[in-house]
Amino acid sequence: xxxxxxxxxxxxTVGVGLIVLMxxxxxxxxxxxxxxxxxxxxxxxxxxxAGEVVAQMVAEAKNNVALGEWVLxxxxxxxxxxxxxxxxxxxxxxxxxxxxxxxxxDRISDDDLSSxxxxxxxxxxxxxxxxxxxxxxxxxxxxxxxxxxxAE
Numbered sequence: 001x002x003x004x005x006x007x008x009x010x011x012x013t014v015g016v017g018l019i020v021l022m023x024x025x026x027x028x029x030x031x032x033x034x035x036x037x038x039x040x041x042x043x044x045x046x047x048x049x050a051g052e053v054v055a056q057m058v059a060e061a062k063n064n065v066a067l068g069e070w071v072l073x074x075x076x077x078x079x080x081x082x083x084x085x086x087x088x089x090x091x092x093x094x095x096x097x098x099x100x101x102x103x104x105x106d107r108i109s110d111d112d113l114s115s116x117x118x119x120x121x122x123x124x125x126x127x128x129x130x131x132x133x134x135x136x137x138x139x140x141x142x143x144x145x146x147x148x149x150x151a152e
Contacts, residue, residue: 007123007124008093008094008123008124008125011089011090011093012090015086015087015089018082018086019079019082019083019086022075022078022079022082022083023079025075026072026075026076026079029068029071029072029075030068030072033064033065033067033068033071033072034068036064037061037064037065037068040057040060040061040064043057093121093123093125097120097121097125097126097128097129098125098128100129101125101128101129101132104117104129104132104136105132108132108135108136108139113136113139113140113143115136117129117132117133117136119133
């Protein structure tokens with residue numbers, strides 16, 4: 001997976017950056033909606049003596065505000081869901097490998113050197129798992145060498 005090959009700091013930076021980008025998009029949309037609302041109000045002020053036209057413009061302005069609220073709520077909901085998704089990806093790519101490394105380290109500390117260590121990434125967690133794998137292999141080789149020397 002592409003995310004597994006990114007450094008942990010890069011993952012966090014990208015995740016936060018994407019969330020900030022979504023919030024900036026929300027801000028731009030709100031600004032544009034209220035800009036259009038302001039234009040509508042300016043038209044109302046210009047034509048305040050034309051009763052029917054004013055009523056139509058007020059109705060249009062109210063519809064635009066309602067649409068703006070709906071769009072803003074939709075974008076905010078999407079940003080929240082996107083933030084949760086990015087948070088899950090960060091958790092999955094950081095916490096899972098660290099928990100796996102911890103489980104392997106516990107096995108090694110319990111003198112179990114038979115575990116197969118699978119390294120699936122090249123990030124910091126992948127380097128940690130690779131180091132545990134090498135350590136496990138060297139410990140197995142040393143124990144075997146001591147047993148062989150003791151048998152002679």
